[in-house]
Amino acid sequence: MAEIYVLGFSGSLRKNSYNTRLLAAASELLPEGMTLETFDLSSIPLYNDDVRAVGFPKSVQRFRERIAAADALLIATPEYNYSIPGVVKNAIDWASRPPDPPLNGKPVAIMGASTGNFGTVRAQMHLRQVCVFCNMFPVNRPEVLVMRAQEKFDTDGRVVDETTRGFVRDLLIALTNWTLRLQGRST
Numbered sequence: 001m002a003e004i005y006v007l008g009f010s011g012s013l014r015k016n017s018y019n020t021r022l023l024a025a026a027s028e029l030l031p032e033g034m035t036l037e038t039f040d041l042s043s044i045p046l047y048n049d050d051v052r053a054v055g056f057p058k059s060v061q062r063f064r065e066r067i068a069a070a071d072a073l074l075i076a077t078p079e080y081n082y083s084i085p086g087v088v089k090n091a092i093d094w095a096s097r098p099p100d101p102p103l104n105g106k107p108v109a110i111m112g113a114s115t116g117n118f119g120t121v122r123a124q125m126h127l128r129q130v131c132v133f134c135n136m137f138p139v140n141r142p143e144v145l146v147m148r149a150q151e152k153f154d155t156d157g158r159v160v161d162e163t164t165r166g167f168v169r170d171l172l173i174a175l176t177n178w179t180l181r182l183q184g185r186s187t
């Protein structure tokens with residue numbers, strides 16, 4: 001089985017975030033050969049091009065290095081006001097800047113949980129648009145749209161809904177296949 005190293009991050013900074021917990025669920029559902037490291041975005045400052053011009057802040061540098069080292073990314077994003085939260089956009093903005101933007105050419109799987117009825121579909125479509133400019137390659141299917149998240153997690157924050165777990169598992173398998181294909185490692 002091919003080794004795939006994935007860097008995941010959640011677009012929510014709150015302690016009991018459904019999206020952070022969805023990422024935790026992914027780490028329980030990894031296909032053989034895949035490893036998942038998660039990066040906490042709370043250390044990433046707001047983008048400032050004056051700061052970038054004198055050198056990336058330490059946390060940003062570390063984030064960029066972990067992305068560069070990864071075969072693929074896994075993003076769990078909430079939907080804020082029909083789009084991605086500033087936390088996600090801000091992190092991508094830092095990682096998109098030269099030299100050698102680490103997002104360039106990176107395969108990415110997207111998933112999201114919301115308490116509403118549409119499971120972050122509008123945020124995910126916006127994220128896909130951002131991926132175009134960054135030259136990232138999102139997996140198209142399956143779409144992992146966890147709607148009414150409060151019904152899918154138990155009180156300890158574990159994803160207990162089997163359908164949701166199945167979608168996450170399928171997304172990770174699709175990410176493996178997509179990454180191998182983009183890297184020319186498919187057999």
Ligand SMILES: Cc1cc2nc3c(=O)[nH]c(=O)nc-3n(C[C@H](O)[C@H](O)[C@H](O)COP(=O)(O)O)c2cc1C
Pocket residue numbers: 012013014016017018019020078079080081082083113114115116117118119120149
């Ligand atoms: C600023 C803000 C805007 C939101 N906008 C939306 C929205 O457009 N669509 C939606 O389904 N939920 C929206 N919500 C509700 C989120 O889905 C809900 O807070 C969810 O739990 C956030 O993800 P988290 O649990 O990972 O923090 C919004 C929440 C906040 C705080």
